[in-house]
Amino acid sequence: MRSSLFVKIYLTVLASLAVVAIASGIFVRMGMEREHAGWSGRRDAFIAAMLPADSDPALLQATVQRLSAAFDADISVYGPQGRLLAAAGRPVPQDEIGLRRRMHPGGHHLLVSRLPDGRVVAARLRMPFGPVGRTPLAYLALIAAAIGLAAFPVVRHLTRRLEALRQGVDRWGEGALDTRVSVRGSDEVAAVAASFNRAAEQIERLLAAHRSLLANASHELRSPLARLRMAVDLDADAQSGPVRDEIVRDLAELDALVEEILLASRLDHIEKLESVEPVDLLALAAEEGARSGVDVSGEPGVVSGDPTLLTRLVRNLMQNAQRHGAPPVTAHVGTEGGSVVLKVRDHGPGLPEGTGERVFEPFFRPKGRSETAGGWGLGLSLVRQIALHHGATVRHELPSGDGACFVVTFPATS
Incomplete structure (x- = not known):
């Protein structure tokens, strides 16, 4: 089809899937951000409780070592002025704390918590601590692609039947009155195909009856015309002059017209x-x-x-x-x-x-x-x-x- 219905329907399906996927991704991401914000607050409160501001240096160091062993992480605690207060494992440099990147070379995750008293706790973990903020857009895009591929044969099957119906109507309109289209299924497309077949059959029957009537009538007219012409010729001595000449011309015209009607009817019936x-x-x-x-x-x-x-x-x-x-x-x-x-x-x-x-x-x-x-x-x-x-x-x-x-x-x- 020049203005392909298949392309229009299929693009509509894909566009709908894309809108649903993008909208779902936005809503899920907003929910994850709210969840992450709540988790960050609870995490900072937990760290502040574990490392109170009035802890003596020995107790602070012992607590940091226990946390390091429990989470298999390198932990460093810096004071408000940037002085290292306690550390377990390899210290986390201050220049890494200011980076926005949370995934570091070697597959380590960097967790930074700023406590209310101005201290900064930096932990280099081998496994993420807390919910993983993965975007769902990739999964939604995969689901949309799968639905799009599944919709392809369905849409193509529907539009192929419409295309076959259109081609049948075109052939019938070009004069192939015996054209019929296949009726498959029981939906609206099948109903239209069945209606077309009934209409085409009825029209073909009417045209055949009309042509047959015209041909038979033209053929039957030839006999009385021939008899009239013979009667005029036999009575040529009794009837002469303009009247007879007019009768002869009219009979000749009628005979020629009947012959043309017969020829036209024959041409209507032949295909080659x-x-x-x-x-x-x-x-x-x-x-x-x-x-x-x-x-x-x-x-x-x-x-x-x-x-x-x-x-x-x-x-x-x-x-x-x-x-x-x-x-x-x-x-x-x-x-x-x-x-x-x-x-x-x-x-x-x-x-x-x-x-x-x-x-x-x-x-x-x-x-x-x-x-x-x-x-x-x-x-x-x-x-x-x-x-x-x-x-x-x-x-x-x-x-x-x-x-x-x-x-x-x-x-x-x-």
Whole structure:
């Protein structure tokens, strides 16, 4: 997905975990600081009780030695003026007492306690004395990372199902009406997939029924039209003149319309062309031009396709130009960037503004055009259908001067 839902959901999960971890770490650290402050006060009170200010030097030295042996530590007691009063083990230099660092080389921990009477007790311990102030952020980060890794397959599974659903809808929208998506699970995504399948099946059934009805109706119309044409021909001596000529033209138009409807219905039902072979578009256009009186020019251009359908495409473009435009009508075949291009142009009034795309709609009639003048029928609609089945495109161009120009671009052949 271009705007990946998976990335958004997963980043949201990770961001939530990071916020929870940081907030938890802050609260835990604040609690540990309060605990450490309470412990420091009790520790200083204990040391002050063990080393009272009025102790004689011999008793002070004996007490310091007992504490040193009990805690396996080097202990030094300094007076308010910095004079060493008592020491056990290696003395702790005064320059180390002022340092903020509490972990010294060799893995020793330095404990400094300042008594109310101004004395300073410094102890170099091999093991920490009191609670260890380790930060919990590393543990919280580890927990968040573990949850994030566990959430990855869950989020990916959900978004992969949504992506599969989107791809199915795209394929169905492109015309593959038999597309269905897999229904897995019993959650909301599965419900949406099942609803899509039901809707797609219903629409496909309705369209199939519509196409079948249209094809059958068009086919059935051919029989009465043929009988009417035969009756007019048999009664040619009794009926002559403008009325008969009008009847013949109307029957011919109806017959052509039925044929176009049948062809449009057939093109709707096929997914790929039944007969594909190399076709020289210039030769085909020249043949149709000679039949309809259209001047054809250009250079040979070979396209791959169904000759019958390509002939119908060229014929419809020429007949459309003659019917709705004005002479001279010309056709040109050339190559542009490896593609074969067919252009059919007339010199009539051109298309009304804003109708360049709408003329490819079936039975389109521009605003203000009378019923007598008629519309574009299925001619240009069939041109676009045939072009699409050949991988080609068709468009309307505004030529210099009057008239209309329709351009069909076929892909380059390998």
